[in-house]
Amino acid sequence: MRLHALAGRKILFAVTLLLAVFAYPHSSPAQMETVCLQCHEPQPGKGGAPVKKWRESIHAENGISCHDCHGGDPKDSANAMSPARGFLGVPKESAIPAFCGRCHVGISEDYLKSAHGRALGKGGPSCVTCHDAHATKKVTLDIINEKLCSRCHSYDRAAEIKEAMRQTETLITGIDRSLQEYKGQGVDTDAREKGLFALRNRYHRLFHEVDTAKVKHESSQIQAELQKIQQSLDKVNEQRHRRKIAGLFVIGASLLAALLVHLLRKTV
Template identity: 50%
Template sequence: MMNSPLFFRTLLSAVVMAAVFLQPPSALAQVTENSCLQCHESQTGRLGEPVTLWRTSIHADNGIACHSCHGGDPALMSMEAMAPGRGFLGVPAETDIPDFCGRCHVGVREDYLKSAHGRALGKGGPQCVTCHGNHRVMKASPALINPQDCSRCHEYGRAGEIKGAVEETDRLIGVLEGDLADLHRAGIATKEMEGELFSLRNSFHRLFHSVEVEKVRAETARVRDDLEKIRVQVEQIQQTLFVRKVGGGIVVGLLVVAGLLAAFIRRTYHEEEA
C-alpha cells in the first residue's frame, strides 16, 4: 500500500514547483529578454550607458523598455531591429520630445504645451528630458522641483512656491497609499478607494506642469478635500479593525483567566478531597 504521508508530501512538492515555474515572469524579467538591452548592455561608453541609466528608472520598474519609446523590433538580434520598417524611431529632436513622451503621457503633454515652459519650446525652454531625465526617468514628485535644477533656467522663486503648495499634499497621498496597502493585506476590499486615490494622484501631478502658482494652489485645495474623504474612510476602517482586535484580545484574555480559574478550582477540590 502507498505510504500516504509520503504521497501527500510528494504531491504538495509538485504543486509548489508548478506554481513557481508556471507563474508569469515579472515585468523586469520580461524586459531582460529584449535584444536592445542585450546588445547595448554589452557595449561601453555612450552606447552602453543608456541601459545602466534605464535600470534605475521608473520605466524599468514598470516594464517599459527601449522599444516602448524608440520603436523597433526587440525580438531581432540584428541591426534589422532598428530598421524604419520595424517601426524604429530613434532619438527625437528636442522640439519633438513632448510629442514623443506624450504618446503615453497625454494629459501631461497638454498641460505642458499650454504652460510657460511649453510656449518656450524651441526657444531655450525646458522639455520633458530637462527635468525628468532621458533614460533614468525619475518618478514624478515634488523632489524634481529644486533650486539646483530649476535655477539652470530661471530664478527658483515661483518654482519654490509651487513646491510649497504641493509638497504636503504629495506626502499625504503617499501615506494613504501605504494605509490602503496595509488594509488590503488585512483582507479589506480597497479597490475602489485605490482607484480614487490613483486618479487623484495623476490629476494632482499634472498640476506641476502648468507652472501657474495660483492654479496649483486652487487645485491643490480641491485635491486635499477629496483626499480628506478617503482619509476619513480609511480611518473608520482602521478603527473598526482596532476595536475587533481589542475585542478579540479581551475574549482571549477572559478565556485564559477562565481556564486558569477552572484549573485552580479543580486543584483546590482535589486537595480538599485528599
C-alpha cells in the same frame, strides 16, 4: 472516489508548483533581452551609456525598452535600425514631447499648453530636461530643486509650487499608510484604494501646467477629497473601538453571570 480526489489534489499541487517556478523569472519584464541591448551594451561612449542608465530606470522596471521609444525591430539584428522596421532614431528637441506623449498623453497635453511648452525650442525645458531620456526615475517632489529649477529663472516660483504640492503629498502618504495597515487587519479597503489612486494621479499630473494659482486651487480640492477618505477611515476605527468595548462588556457580563451561578449553587 477518495483516490480520485487525492490524485486531483496532487495534480493541482504539481501544476501550482510548476506555475510558481516558471512564472516567476518571467514576471520581471526588465530581464527581456533584445538585439538592441545586446549590441549597444558593450559599445563605448554614446552608444552604450543609454543602456546602463536605462537598466536602473522606471521604464526598465515596467518593461519599456529601447524599441518601445526609438522603434525598430528588437529581434532582427541585421535590420534592427531600419526605418522600414519603424526605427525612429533620436528625436529632435522640438519632437520630444510628442515622442514621450505617445504613452503619457495627458501630461504632454498639459505641458504643451504651459509656459514651459510654449518656450520649447526657445530656451524652455523639455521632458528630458527634468526626467532624463534614459535614467528616468519614479517621480517625487525632489525633482523640484534649486539646481534644476534655477537654471533658467529664479527659484522663487518653483518653491511656491512645491510648497502647494507638499501638503497634498504628505496627506497622500499618510492615508496610504493607514490603508495598508487596515488592509493587513482584514478591512475591505478596495474602494478607498481606488479613490486614493485616482486622486494621486490627478495630483502628480498637476505640475506640468506650471500654473501656480491652478496648482494651489486644485491642491485644495484634492485635499478635501483626501480628507473624506481619512474621515471614513476614522469612522472604521471608531466602530472597531465600539465593537471592542461591546466585546469587553459581553465578556464581563458572562463572568459576572458565571460567578452568580457559582454562588447560587453554593448557597443551595
